[in-house]
Every structure is written in structure tokens, then in C-alpha cells.
């Protein structure tokens with residue numbers, strides 16, 4: 001297999017990659033999603049990145065659990081569960097991701113539940129702003145919009161809220177409850193694009209409508225096909241904007257990715273998921289990729305399938321091609 005040849009637009013080198021493994025599950029209620037990075041790595045992901053895709057992988061060899069920064073007490077606050085833990089972990093993760101991105105590396109983060117995107121996107125947004133003077137776009141591939149504010153959320157699970165904190169729709173002054181998120185960490189709702197949506201809470205629909213947020217649901221994919229949807233999604237972002245791709249494995253249909261905490265039927269096929277990642281890679285504008293919500297402890301017979309699907313998405317996003 002040939003190595004990718006594309007010179008990325010916003011990275012000084014095409015083959016320097018920072019890898020962060022985040023074993024965190026506090027953004028939702030089910031344990032097991034913290035074991036995903038190890039499962040992905042044990043399936044040979046790092047070797048594949050090094051040997052087949054020819055990346056110079058900068059990895060500290062650790063699946064971060066952040067035990068040292070876990071708060072002793074974490075009472076429900078503004079309806080949010082584990083807010084201190086999620087805030088502390090994402091703040092630390094933001095710094096780790098920032099450090100890789102500041103040095104011009106592509107940043108790959110393996111989650112963990114989707115709350116970790118508060119850390120990854122804030123870190124890349126800040127570094128990219130400093131390095132290129134540009135505002136980063138975010139492509140959020142998911143069955144869910146994850147844009148609840150603490151007030152609109154029914155569950156209180158912060159993995160359903162990261163986009164609200166990242167865009168400033170949700171704010172909090174308290175330093176230990178996301179008060180550390182500053183303007184340079186944030187992204188604009190105008191530069192946010194969703195793909196794969198099919199399970200949106202009532203309050204989230206209102207937010208999407210009021211802010212005119214670009215969203216391609218499964219309905220749009222049925223109507224136009226994934227090819228046209230990707231043209232429209234990337235056309236909305238434009239060709240001179242760095243892109244952070246945050247990929248929730250539950251965007252795929254449970255037929256392909258059953259081992260995830262909040263599965264929703266009627267999702268993307270394996271090929272549609274890979275195609276999205278391939279198209280985003282082809283722009284040359286991709287600066288970071290998150291893979292989240294793989295939970296190998298759920299639907300154990302489907303765990304290896306789900307891990308394989310995740311690896312495939314990552315490879316496609318990093319420039320692996322079929323031919």
C-alpha cells in the first residue's frame with residue numbers, strides 16, 4: 001500500500017502525528033468506553049500508522065486515565081453529572097492536544113466518550129489560531145448533535161453537551177466547571193457541520209434552527225447520497241479552512257458498530273463512514289481527528305467488529321486509499 005502523498009495545507013509536514021489515548025468515560029453513565037483506546041491499540045493501530053501509513057507517531061505510550069486530577073466530590077451542578085471530573089480531564093487533554101498541534105503535528109485522539117471533544121477541539125482551535133491565524137471548522141459525524149446546554153439536557157450526561165461548550169452556547173464562570181474555556185478555545189457555530197444525525201433532543205432542534213447550524217441528517221443522505229452530501233458539507237466550510245473531524249462511532253448503523261453506549265438504528269453504512277473520512281482527508285485541510293464512543297464491553301460479540309470499524313475510519317481519515 002502506498003503512503004499518502006498529499007501535502008496538508010495547514011501542517012508543516014505531512015507525516016508528523018501526535019496520538020493521545022484517553023480512557024475516560026465520565027461524560028456518560030456506562031463503563032467500558034474507557035477501554036476503547038487499548039482495544040484499538042491492541043488491534044495494531046499504532047503499527048499500521050507507522051508502517052503502512054508512514055507516520056512519525058509521537059505517542060507517550062499511555063492510555064490516560066487522569067486519576068491524579070479526579071475530584072473527590074463531584075455533585076450534580078446545573079443538572080450536569082461529573083462536571084468537575086469532565087472539566088478537569090478536558091482541560092488537561094486540551095493542553096496535551098494543544099502541545100501537539102502547536103508543533104505542527106496532526107492530532108489523533110482515541111476516546112473515551114464524546115465529552116473529551118471539549119478537550120481536543122479547544123486544544124486544536126487555539127493552536128491552529130496561533131499558528132495559521134485562521135478559525136477552524138468542525139465536522140461532527142454522529143447520530144446525535146451533542147449540543148445540549150446543561151439546561152436543555154434531559155440526561156445530565158456531558159457527552160451530550162460538548163458542542164454547546166465549544167461554541168459558547170453554554171458558558172460557566174467557575175474554573176472547575178469549564179470556566180477555563182476561553183474565546184481562543186472556541187469555534188463558531190457558522191463553521192460547524194453535522195453529518196449522520198438521527199436522534200436529536202427537542203431542545204437541540206431548537207438550537208440548531210435558531211443558530212442556522214449546517215446539518216446533514218440521515219434523511220439528507222437518503223435523499224442526495226453521501227457523495228453529494230460531502231460536496232455540500234465541504235462546500236459550506238470552504239477550501240481554505242482547517243478542519244477538525246470528530247467522529248462518533250454511533251454515527252454508523254448498529255449493524256456495523258453495535259458496541260457503543262447510545263446506539264441508534266438507521267445509521268451510516270461502513271462504507272459511508274469511511275467515505276466521509278476519505279473525503280475530509282482529500283481536502284488536505286484536516287488537522288485533527290477524534291474517534292469516540294467505542295465501548296468494547298457492550299454487545300461483546302460485536303466488539304471486534306466495532307473496533308475494526310473504528311480503525312478503518314481512522315485509516316481513511318489519515319489518507320489510506322482503496323487503490
Ligand SMILES: NC(=[NH2+])NCCC[C@H](N)C(=O)O
Nearest residue numbers: 114144148155157159160262
Ligand atoms: N456522544 C453521544 N453518544 N451522545 C449521546 C447524547 C444523547 C442525548 N442527546 C443526551 O443528551 O444525553
Ligand SMILES: [Mn+2]
Nearest residue numbers: 143144248250
Ligand atoms: Mn452519538
Ligand SMILES: [Mn+2]
Nearest residue numbers: 114142146248
Ligand atoms: Mn457524540
